Amino acid sequence: MSKFLCIFSTAISAILFLVFVLDIVAGVPFKKANSMFDIIFIVATLGIAALSVLCLLKQK
Secondary structure, three states: OHHHHHHHHHHHHHHHHHHHHHHHHOOOOOOOOOHHHHHHHHHHHHHHHHHHHHHHHHHO
8 A cells, every 4th residue: 555655646646747847838827927937836846755665765
């Protein structure tokens, strides 16, 4: 179950990363409302993905 949660959180953070990168590049979901928030959320999603991967590696 814990491996599933690590993989799930990595996948969700990857999806959110793509959403915020698309917002900066093309303004698709949020019409470039605030680029500073996009950058903060991109950094946060990368941090969550890194922690999830490290947790998954410790599970093995």
